[in-house]
Amino acid sequence: MVLPFKHEPFTDFTVKENREAFKEALHKVKTELGKDYPLVINGEKMYTKDKLVSVNPANKEQVIGNVSKATKQHVDIAFETALEAFETWRSMAPEARAHVLFRAAAIARRRKHELSAWLVYEAGKPWNQADGDTAEGIDFLEYYGRQMLELAKGKQLNQRENENNQYFYKAIGPGVVIPPWNFAFAIACGTAVAPIVAGNPVLLKPSENTPVVAYKLIGILEEAGLPKGVVNFLPGDPLEIGDYMVDHKETRFINFTGSRATGVRIYERAAKVQQGQQFLKRVIAEMGGKDTIIVDKDADVDMAADAIVHSAFGFSGQKCSACSRVIVHKDLYEQVIEKSVELTKELSVGNPAEQDVYMGAVVNQKQFNKIKEYIEIGKAEGTLVYGGNADDSTGNFVYPTIFKDVDPKARLMQEEIFGPVVAFTKANNFDEMLEIANNTEYGLTGAVISNNRAHLERAKYEFDVGNLYFNRGCTAAIVGYQPFGGFKMSGTDSKAGGPDYLQLFMEAKVVSEKF
Incomplete structure (x- = not known):
């Protein structure tokens, strides 16, 4: 049996x-x-x-x-x-x-x-x-x-x-x-x-x-x-x-x-x-993906920040489902960024073979160099509010990095980085949030943090990703519970x-x- x-x-x-x-x-x-x-x-x-x-x-x-x-x-x-x-x-x-x-x-x-x-x-x-x-x-x-x-x-x-x-x-x-x-x-x-x-x-x-x-x-x-x-x-x-x-x-x-x-x-x-x-x-x-978390006007700020930080920096952002873009309603924008920075400061970085840390090194030198390049691009495209550091003297360590005020069409908001880098942008309303969320060639995962049922129902059909999550992060799909695959250039779904x-x-x- x-x-x-x-x-x-x-x-x-x-x-x-x-x-x-x-x-x-x-x-x-x-x-x-x-x-x-x-x-x-x-x-x-x-x-x-x-x-x-x-x-x-x-x-x-x-x-x-x-x-x-x-x-x-x-x-x-x-x-x-x-x-x-x-x-x-x-x-x-x-x-x-x-x-x-x-x-x-x-x-x-x-x-x-x-x-x-x-x-x-x-x-x-x-x-x-x-x-x-x-x-x-x-x-x-x-x-x-x-x-x-x-x-x-x-x-x-x-x-x-x-x-x-x-x-x-x-x-x-x-x-x-x-x-x-x-x-x-x-x-x-x-x-x-x-x-x-x-x-x-x-x-x-x-x-x-x-x-x-x-x-x-x-x-x-x-x-x-x-x-x-x-x-x-x-x-x-x-x-x-x-x-x-x-x-x-x-x-x-x-x-x-x-x-x-x-x-x-x-x-x-x-x-x-x-x-x-x-x-x-x-x-x-x-x-792959360029995955977005939307934070609505009436969202729980603590829940939003927790979802963002763990979706962006879990396994150093080396997941095709990792959050690398955050769209926040203008009324909560600074609050969500401030809370996200507070949580990010608590993350430990080191060699996981020696100690139980939150983040290890990125996989190889090529990826290390690529992420460093995107951090420099981010400094030109937005405002660095936390991190931006990297050290490859013994291992390929890139520290969690947060940018804000990034244009929705900037490279940092469009290209897959596959590292611990997340970019924030603000929006005036839910229509604009959905428009920005859908403006990439990818359509893998996404999340909406909101207490507005009408907005969640809209996102269910209008947020163009294969795996969409409400009031949680955009990573950690479970076999048999959240079958995984995306739209557009994220693959064959x-x-x-x-x-x-x-x-x-x-x-x-x-x-x-x-x-």
Whole structure:
């Protein structure tokens, strides 16, 4: 019997026993740093001379692991393997495929602190953010397993006398999974196991920033009994193998989460039919956001400030859902900014591998430099009211930064920064707030802080984002509760963690029999 889906609880780190257990996990992982990791193709571990070197963002001298890099030849071998595995995996009972996920969830749950500790070291995640990342991965395993059990029933069709009509779903074949670094376990897990449980083998190319965490996922799936060849682990240079994987004639789908530029590139390349290709490729893409919190005239100022600060600076703003724009009614403008600054001053910044801090370092030097550039842009476009500091002497630390009086069409209000920088602008009324909120090319998340029911109902339909929240922050979607995906240039609105997601990796078939 499969119990109803229940969200994996977060660890309460105010409890001493939980803190001590997590410190033990951090110590254990520290003793395992610096190892070499292989490719995994058809269940076989393959080591290459050329390596991705993963480092701790908060301590750039600390090597997390040396991960073998795949070549185009490895991609070809992996596709041959995946095609062979497809013949048996797609025929396996949906219940059997689902139970692999359920077993993987149990394994991950038992190793939860260990997995979170790897996220602390490799992704630079603070304790609670790492714990949430691992919990979300477990949620994906549990939720998608249950969704497969439901889809296996097919759908009801109308019937006529002397005729039987059936409507059911079948797997489509091997595909490519390209997850990001910012949710190195959760999104790598969710984007891989959804097509897998639907019957499709995958080639998983992890982010070059967090390949070790992704390798841990492979080990869990193998331990859970996933057959050889159903998941193939292919870390590597995006320039060397990324386009090749997307273009490959055997690629049935590409499941991607990352930047707008890369997502658009994948979308364009996937549209071209290659020689020998017999199907149209599907692209499932989540491509970022420029997310806005609206603070209405009658809003609770304390609630608004809390929502803004935690949405903007959680995991150093390195979330596609992070708040980077705030539109405040003119009557509350200075109050909300003042309260937001007060709360931001309370945030701690440091190395999460050494202490429980609110913010760690940003993921790499390239991102550090990019955020610094946007801070300088902000100084020209608005008024710096807090922060603006950065230090890369030992790690890539950027401190929380707040700008005000920024024009709604300024670069700081239009371009995705992916760092702890938030810009405020004021508006005269709710019409103007909605107009500004919708003036970007993105449409991922948003929030409205208001006690005006008429305004909330308007925002429900007029605020053009895929995930909209009322009287809370614009981050922290939960699998099965707030399926996630956005409009416009935020992607294909695929709604990860929702009831429609698995169908993206399946084909509906109708069989009609006359008696």
